[in-house]
Amino acid sequence: MAAISLSVSTVKPLGDRVFVKVSASEEKTVGGILLPDAAQEKPQVGEISAVGPGKRNDDGSRQALDISVGDKVLYSKYAGTDIKLGGEEYVLLSEKDILAIVN
Amino acid sequence: MAAISLSVSTVKPLGDRVFVKVSASEEKTVGGILLPDAAQEKPQVGEISAVGPGKRNDDGSRQALDISVGDKVLYSKYAGTDIKLGGEEYVLLSEKDILAIVN
Amino acid sequence: MAAISLSVSTVKPLGDRVFVKVSASEEKTVGGILLPDAAQEKPQVGEISAVGPGKRNDDGSRQALDISVGDKVLYSKYAGTDIKLGGEEYVLLSEKDILAIVN
Amino acid sequence: MAAISLSVSTVKPLGDRVFVKVSASEEKTVGGILLPDAAQEKPQVGEISAVGPGKRNDDGSRQALDISVGDKVLYSKYAGTDIKLGGEEYVLLSEKDILAIVN
Amino acid sequence: MAAISLSVSTVKPLGDRVFVKVSASEEKTVGGILLPDAAQEKPQVGEISAVGPGKRNDDGSRQALDISVGDKVLYSKYAGTDIKLGGEEYVLLSEKDILAIVN
């Protein structure tokens, strides 16, 4: 069984899926002081690495995604499929699991 | 892994989602006396901080939300995703989880 | 965190929701004698305090509710969200949880 | 909290709901002899006391019910909401829970 | 509470429902020898006693059933509502629970 080589640049999501690089979040006061947060209330954040072509409409056309590569996003905990590549954590999500853009 | 900076003003909800600042509710009699309520019957209330562009219709257009920034709302307990920012509690909800406006 | 002031008159239900003042039910014989009922078979009754504008149809128009303010209704036990205001019990329900009008 | 007066004649079901007076079933042989049945296989039977105006179609019109006041019906066990009025048992059902007419 | 008289001939199924007289199945070899079967693999078979007028289509017309009175059918175990009448077992089923005709 020949192994399939994986690298971040080769992952091309299908349909309305997006490939997200998981990130930590930090929060600064107006004065620039970093605020500690309770871990259990930390939102899941990440940066879009790749986006799918969008879901097909009933007439065969596609509904392009509202999210672009490079967008920073907040997404549903427990959603999607976790993948580790190059020592970094990634997650494959459906666009509907993206709650907000936080650019 | 570079951290993503979060602040309330950067949260832009997607689709039919709204970003709500959680609030306490108080109730006054006509004469202005504050009434104590049983905690378990206290409604969840908050103020809309940001609204999404609305869900897409089948023809690709969007159905604008019925709620606007600044509206005070009553929403379903257990709905949505809790987030703490700047020492305040927020929740990301779908518009359908908003039960009533209480401006 | 500033508290949001709640009073019955400010609750404006969204969509097909209605705001109902919970009531007790009583039953009289033709001759006016009050009948005791087994508590577990007592229907949930109440009076409509406020109604939403109705659900949106697919074309963006709204389907007005069949229930009006002042209607006395019988509704599904366990449905909706309970709220206590001014010492009285209220419930926020979807119109589909209203079983019958009992004016 | 003023009580709401209930009587059978005031119950007006909404949508596709029907108000049914629960009945016992009996079965006679051709010769008129009453047959005992195992209780667990006894069908739930009743007589229609009131019918709703029917469900709304997508175009806002209504689909009138196929059942009329006075019809004797066989319905799904466990379906609907039980109500006791005037010492009699009633049940509020959706028309889809009516299995057969047994006039 | 006056009892409702039930007899097989008065059961008129609604919608896409059918009224089926439960039967035993037997199996003969080409030479006419009766074969014993494992009880747990015996299909549920019966004969159609009455059929409903069919489900309503979206335009209000009806989709007539593909099954007629007298058809012998094989149906899903656990489907439907069992009824005993005149010492015989019957079952009220939706047409979709009929797997095959075995006339």
Add this chain to the structure above:
Amino acid sequence: MAAISLSVSTVKPLGDRVFVKVSASEEKTVGGILLPDAAQEKPQVGEISAVGPGKRNDDGSRQALDISVGDKVLYSKYAGTDIKLGGEEYVLLSEKDILAIVN
């Protein structure tokens, strides 16, 4: 209760159902050597004995099946209703439970 006689030739599936004779699968190497497989990874295979007329479309027409009598198929474990006839095992399946044709 008269028994209903069953034989393979009388089973006429309804709708999109198919009647499948369960089979064992075997696998040969290019050189013709029979390979043993782990039982738990053996696919369920069978041969189509009879096919239904197809599901009704919304306009009342039928969508003919993509499978024909005699096709050898691979199907979902746990799907369908098992039946034993003439000492052989059969299964009644919906066409959507057929995973692949393996003629």
Add this chain to the structure above:
Amino acid sequence: MAAISLSVSTVKPLGDRVFVKVSASEEKTVGGILLPDAAQEKPQVGEISAVGPGKRNDDGSRQALDISVGDKVLYSKYAGTDIKLGGEEYVLLSEKDILAIVN
């Protein structure tokens, strides 16, 4: 019961299904060093062996798949039906269970 002969080349998926040869994944750094991954975060990868003709649209036409024979794919753990043929592992999946192409 005659056995059905199975070989990889005879498996023709139906509808929107694909037949995938399960593979191991490996990951190399830019410098070509193979990285060990935690087993529980290893994505499921495989190569498409055969594709179905696509799901039928409501008008009877088919929606061709976006995936072709030879594509390397990342798919949902727990999805599909596992099959072992010729000493190799395969899986029959719906196209919607394919998360991304990783050619």
